[in-house]
Amino acid sequence: MGRIAKSAFGVVLALLIPLMPAQAREMRALIVGVSEYPSLAKNYQLEGPRNDVQRLRDILQQRGFAPRNITLLADGVAGASGLPTRAAILAGLDSLATQSAKGDYVLLYFSGHGSQEPADRNTPEGREEPDGLFEIFLPRDIGKWDESDDGGKVQNALVDFEIRRAVDRIIDKGAFVWGVFDSCHSATLVRGADDSAEIRYRHISPQALGVPGKAMDRAEADAVHSRGKSDAAAPDPFASAKGQGGGVFFYAAQTTELAPEMRLPLGHPDRKPFGLFGFTLMQALESGAVMTYRQLAQYVLSQYGGMNQTRVTPLFSGTQLDAPVLGQDAVPIQQWKLDRTATPAIPAGALSRITEGSLFAIVANPLDKTESAIGYAEAHNVALSSSALTFVAQNGKPVLDPKEIPAAAHARLLRVAGQYQxxxxxxxxxxxxxxxxxxxxxxxxxxxxxxxxxxxxxxxxxxxxxxxxxxxxxxxxxxxxxxxxxxxxxxxxxxxxxxxxxxxxxxxxxxxxxxxxxxxxxxxxxxxxGVARATNLMRIASQLTERNGGGKLAVSMKQITRAGKVLPLSAERSPVLHAGDKVEVSLLNEGQMPLDVTVLYLDASYGVSALFPYGGASNRLEAKASYSFEIDINDDTTGLERLVTIAVQARNLGERADFSFLAQSPIEQLDRTRGVEDDDVTAFRDAGFADYTTRGVGAPKTPGDRTSMQVFNWTIQK
Structure with missing residues (x-):
């Protein structure tokens, strides 16, 4: 701990159809998934990309992309447009650049291995590389290093500047580009062929591609050593977004990290290999929730925290982070047609983030208002793409009689049940x-x-x-x-x-x-x-970042380096901090109702410190009120660390909702009995934060719509 605070989808129906963006003329996508590499050894083969691209294709069609406008290049995928070779990928990019026009929307998705090769300093692109290395994406027909008098290159590699040129051509036409790259580039590689098959990394070392050590040594000697000092200094490897259309670019890992593919969802008996980054993005897309790219970035980072992913922090950049995802700004409803068999069920499950105990409203028709629900149900026996439902009494409605369910009935997701094991x-x-x-x-x-x-x-x-x-x-x-x-x-x-x-x-x-x-x-x-408490806190955060409850708490932060330089910090970035730096945190209640605010710090050793309120002070911020404090950064712990804000709309004459009890101090003991307190405070206690949760008090509660959370990530280095 040691930080010192100083005062101062399945088939998502009907209501997703209006999500067609009002401004986009055409929505197009190039989806690339490379699982098989015939020229590489068995231990370098992947399984996840083919699962990634099939799922994304289905989601994009649900979100309004016409099948004719989706080019899918993948191996082992039925209905693919072709194999993901270098020539096919470049042709797909060229076609997008030729077809695009002002107001169009273009999605690029690359899933597969990444690596690096020495940059050719005889070219303008090579001279621009600060670390002397080109990032490369490996198509299916990747070859070996080809030495030449001027240096050399990896045969058939797709080099970063080639993708960047294609992106610039599309954007220059006035189209908006969202590029998603689920692969590794610069990173060390600790995994080997004999390691667990549960997790693989989408990175191949240059040496495995035949790049000689002397070539890498020359590149390193010739480089401007900027990588690894600050993520803000690392350039986007694939996209520049210089044109009039604008763009946003998502990368699965920082330049010094590894992008994993894992069998997901974690713990599910039927889990399948997916890229962790793409899987998390697609959960958000499948929910149909309206969000900006910046909010989507924050969602991804909060989800990683809920999964205890401390070794990889994705990178998000671009000129339009505050634009709506896919250009869609209508409010959708996530619902599925109810199968009225002996065991009621819906065609959606864990891939749509449905969990055991998730709550649904049963509506007679898909366009009915939620308050007109004829009954309620909870999910059980949740498979990857299906869930059985059990009808329950809720909100004054009795248990629904299956005989009274009309043919057009739908199950509308109200709340995902928290999983705190x-x-x-x-x-x-x-x-x-x-x-x-x-x-x-x-x-x-x-x-x-x-x-x-x-x-x-x-x-x-x-x-x-x-x-x-x-x-x-x-x-x-x-x-x-x-x-x-x-x-x-x-x-x-x-x-x-x-x-x-x-x-x-x-x-x-x-x-x-x-x-x-x-x-x-x-x-x-x-x-x-301690691990359980810290992990469950992030799981709650990952749930609440999807909702707009908890009033309007604006959080702004600045990094003050030990040299005195002031840099802005935001929730979608993961900067590097060092001992002697300071972080200035400013809280502002922009709403009309009072907020009860708690600020917690989660260090790399699972410690939790309460930074605000501090010293017994009140944590209630009245409407338009503000509060600021500083955090002194030390290197008592190093690695990925997080600052979490919790805001609860205050109730008239109600007790303050103060979550300082979540601090993991050996001196402060948690309450063992349940007293009279705010329901949302009880929900946090229920999430495994108190001993009584193991003593038969019933299912854990979930924080309500009055509560919101924000998560900020950074890495502490020596």
Missing amino acids: LRVVVDTNACEGNCPALAPIVALQKSGIAGAQIEWLKAPDAGDVAIVAFRDRVMLVPPALQGVSCKARKAAAERQRCEAELRSGSLTLAWKPEQGGDALRETLATALH
Whole structure:
């Protein structure tokens, strides 16, 4: 903790049809998914891109794209326009540039491997690369490094400036371009062929493409070393958006990170490989929710936080971040036709973010108002694309009689039920012989952890966190690093690099085998309790960022570097901060109703600090009132850290909604009994933040429409 605050879809029906944007003449898309690479080794093959592109094609058609205007280049996908070769991709880009006109909308989506190659300094594009490297996307027919007198290149690679030229041609026609790149570019690679199949990275090292070390050394020696110092300094690798149409560009990872593909949704028995970035974007698109690109970026980052993804922070840029996504600004309703069989069901499930216990209103006709619902239902047996429904009494309505349901009835999603179990993977594969950590872990599984709901899994499954045991230590490993086997690396240098990255990206518990099993069990219980609280806080944030409740709290921030430079901070960026920097936080209630505001800080070691209110002060901001404070940045903890604001519309004569109790301090103990308090405060306690949640008090509540949250991300480096 240590931060010091100083005062101062399935078939989404009917009501999605009006989402056709009023201004766009034509909506076109080029969707590229490369899963198979015939020229590369087996361990470099992917599974997720073909799932990504099929799902996106279906969603775009639901959102108003005509099938004739969607070009899908993929392998292993029925109905694809062709294979994702270099020639086909360039032809698709050229066709878009030729067809586009003022007011058109163009979506570019690239899913597959990325890498780098030395930039050709004899070309204008090469001289512009500050790190001396071109980012490249790998089409299906990617070749090997081709050495030449002037340097060389990877055969058939799609180089960043080639995509950038095509994008500029489209934008110069007056079209709007949204580019989404779900692949890696510059990054170290800790995963190997023997690692878990649950997670793969969409990156291939230049060495694996045959780029000689001396060529990379020349590029490094010739570079202007800017990457890794600040994400703001890193240029967009693929797009410039210089034309009159404008554009927005989403990247799955920063230039020093890895973009994973995972079997998703996490924990679902029928999960499939998807790119994490594309999967999260498509959840938002499938919901039909109206949002700007900036809000979508914030949604993605909050979702990553809810999944405990601490090793990758996507990048968002462009000239039109405040434009509506897909140019669509009508308010949709997410609903599905009700199957009136013996077991009522709808054709939507986990891929549409429906969870066990999600609440639906049953309307007699798809255009009926929600308040005219004839009954209510909750979801159960949620599969990837289907859910069974159980009719329930709600809002004064009795349990619906199936015989009274008309043929045109639809189930309209009202609220997704919160899922607050912490999925913990136990991995003892690296702890050979009589593993000293095994017995304490088994004992903890039997006894449980007060105040935390744990679902225990075994490697190679992936979870929210993994307990990885070695003979001399125990580590808590986030999802992106689970299944990594450094011991399997053949070269000593690779093993050392792998171990270093595993240590830096994980939390090594302060325990040694000589301390005994009881000490480890207690240490693990305390640590997992903290992980559960921090993870569930982000899960609530990921739910509430979709809603517009909680009044109008405006949050603005500035970074004041230790050199005195002032830089703006925003929720869709993840800057790098260093010890000695300061962050100035300003809160403004722009609404007409009082707000109860809490500001929390989540550090890289799962600590939670309450920054506001501070020292017992009131946290109620009256209409138009403001408050500012500073945060001193230190490097007691390093890695991805988050600032979270919670705003609740105050009730007349009601108690203040103060969430300072969420701070993870060994001195402050959580209440063990439920008292009279605001319903939304109770909902946060129910999310696994108090011991009583394991004592039969019923299903957890979900915060209501009076509550909103915002999440800001940054990385602390030494």
